[in-house]
Amino acid sequence: xxxxxxxxxxxxxxALALLAxxxxxxxxxxxxxxxxxxxxxxxxxxxxxxxxxxxxxxILEEFGGAYDEDPALTSYISSIGNFLAKTSETPDQQFTFxxxxxxxxxxxxxxxGYVYTTRGLLALANxxxxxxxxxxxxxxxxxxxxxxxxxxxxxxASVLAAGLGILTGSGEVAQAASSAGALAVxxxxxxxxxxxxxxxVRYLSRGQFDPNGMGDFLTQxxxxxxxxxxxxxxxxxxxxxxxxxxxxxTADRIDRAIKQAGTVTVKDPIVGRDVYLxxxxxxxxxxxxxxxxxxxxxxxxxxxxxxxxxxxxxxxxNGKTQVAAVAQDDSVIIFDGxxxxxxxxxxxxxxxVWAKNISLNGVENITINGMDAATGQARVQGxxxxxxxxxxxxxxxxxxxxxxxxxxNPDRTTALSEDFRRTTYSFNxxxxxxxxxxxxxxxxxxxxxxxxxxxSLSRKMPFSDYPLERFLVLNGLNEQSPLTxxxxxxxVTE
Numbered sequence: 001x002x003x004x005x006x007x008x009x010x011x012x013x014x015a016l017a018l019l020a021x022x023x024x025x026x027x028x029x030x031x032x033x034x035x036x037x038x039x040x041x042x043x044x045x046x047x048x049x050x051x052x053x054x055x056x057x058x059i060l061e062e063f064g065g066a067y068d069e070d071p072a073l074t075s076y077i078s079s080i081g082n083f084l085a086k087t088s089e090t091p092d093q094q095f096t097f098x099x100x101x102x103x104x105x106x107x108x109x110x111x112x113g114y115v116y117t118t119r120g121l122l123a124l125a126n127x128x129x130x131x132x133x134x135x136x137x138x139x140x141x142x143x144x145x146x147x148x149x150x151x152x153x154x155x156x157a158s159v160l161a162a163g164l165g166i167l168t169g170s171g172e173v174a175q176a177a178s179s180a181g182a183l184a185v186x187x188x189x190x191x192x193x194x195x196x197x198x199x200x201v202r203y204l205s206r207g208q209f210d211p212n213g214m215g216d217f218l219t220q221x222x223x224x225x226x227x228x229x230x231x232x233x234x235x236x237x238x239x240x241x242x243x244x245x246x247x248x249x250t251a252d253r254i255d256r257a258i259k260q261a262g263t264v265t266v267k268d269p270i271v272g273r274d275v276y277l278x279x280x281x282x283x284x285x286x287x288x289x290x291x292x293x294x295x296x297x298x299x300x301x302x303x304x305x306x307x308x309x310x311x312x313x314x315x316x317x318n319g320k321t322q323v324a325a326v327a328q329d330d331s332v333i334i335f336d337g338x339x340x341x342x343x344x345x346x347x348x349x350x351x352x353v354w355a356k357n358i359s360l361n362g363v364e365n366i367t368i369n370g371m372d373a374a375t376g377q378a379r380v381q382g383x384x385x386x387x388x389x390x391x392x393x394x395x396x397x398x399x400x401x402x403x404x405x406x407x408x409n410p411d412r413t414t415a416l417s418e419d420f421r422r423t424t425y426s427f428n429x430x431x432x433x434x435x436x437x438x439x440x441x442x443x444x445x446x447x448x449x450x451x452x453x454x455x456s457l458s459r460k461m462p463f464s465d466y467p468l469e470r471f472l473v474l475n476g477l478n479e480q481s482p483l484t485x486x487x488x489x490x491x492v493t494e
Contacts, residue, residue, distance in 0.1 A: 052112025128272025129213025
């Protein structure tokens with residue numbers, strides 16, 4: 001990069017840009033929890049509430065809605081959160097705690113006191129102190145006004161971008177700088193995360209909870225992420241399988257937060273293991289009926305009444321709008337539905353709509369289990385080189401077309417052709433009786449009896465892969481952990 005000096009003609013323009021930003025740059029706020037003053041872009045407390053309300057509906061849509069199957073559980077989580085919030089420096093601030101119907105392990109907060117946990121996180125936690133640690137941390141983000149500070153940083157980045165646009169005369173430079181600035185503040189900084197830990201420890205201690213619950217859950221989370229990465233065949237990328245991407249924390253830093261919080265040691269702190277396990281007994285585990293179920297190599301959807309089977313060696317991943325099956329050789333199968341109603345022939349749909357920018361070869365009509373379908377193939381240039389694709393469109397009924405996309409490296413296409421063909425012809429309708437037999441996984445609390453071991457209990461889990469590892473991580477145990485009669489453990493059951 002070459003360094004340039006600004007000409008004397010551009011200096012007044014820079015001054016004008018800074019003058020225009022003056023009212024924004026003077027908009028600061030002070031957190032009652034930390035005493036720290038920061039630039040917030042002029043966001044008032046009322047505006048924080050408004051932003052939270054506006055985003056709340058979008059969050060519910062993105063994460064499968066609120067988990068309202070068990071009102072007693074959601075009320076219990078809210079009671080813990082509201083109790084901790086009352087111990088903060090702003091006890092009169094209104095908070096809204098929501099359990100999201102998502103199997104992903106996640107927790108986050110929005111401006112205005114909107115705090116979210118997922119049922120996936122509740123299933124992973126082992127006691128009340130661990131969940132309280134998560135909620136206290138998120139409350140800390142709110143009371144420290146980190147969201148408002150992030151908003152201010154976004155405004156500052158936009159002002160800087162506008163100044164760059166004036167100086168260079170380039171709208172593209174301004175747009176690029178604005179985007180970069182926005183991306184830079186999407187997650188909380190490490191300092192903000194540590195600040196939220198400090199505040200969280202403070203609230204836990206004031207509420208008589210064991211502050212070590214925060215670190216205990218982090219240890220649980222890290223073990224879960226390592227197992228998820230192992231199951232995905234990519235053990236070196238464990239951090240991409242949990243919320244540590246947006247909450248960069250370590251157990252050592254939480255220990256440091258406990259020491260620096262300056263709180264009085266809690267005598268006989270609340271842990272609440274048996275109470276908590278009783279509350280989550282029966283909670284949905286993994287995919288919900290509305291999402292369909294992955295069972296080994298098979299995906300089935302009871303509401304849509306359809307099913308298909310992926311080849312051995314492919315891992316099925318259930319998403320919001322599509323299901324993917326991925327293999328370690330970078331081969332991918334994607335299942336989704338066509339947008340809108342597809343009229344006319346499926347061949348015309350494939351060449352004129354779905355793949356209108358691709359030159360398909362061998363386009364032909366086929367029949368799959370009595371359903372009209374069409375298929376075609378092409379070689380395309382991807383970011384990592386050439387890829388072979390095969391597209392299959394299936395008319396499920398008059399108003400719905402489903403699609404299968406098969407992607408492979410050219411040197412693997414021939415070897416995978418029979419597997420891809422079997423997956424294509426495995427797509428079928430489910431009868432209402434077959435759909436009714438499909439049930440979600442649930443978490444059940446088991447009381448250890450004489451003769452129970454981690455090995456015998458893990459065999460009760462409905463998983464063909466890594467049953468022992470799943471049982472151990474779910475319960476925060478290791479293979480040498482002794483089980484005692486009367487001890488309560490979590491099992492996943494059908």
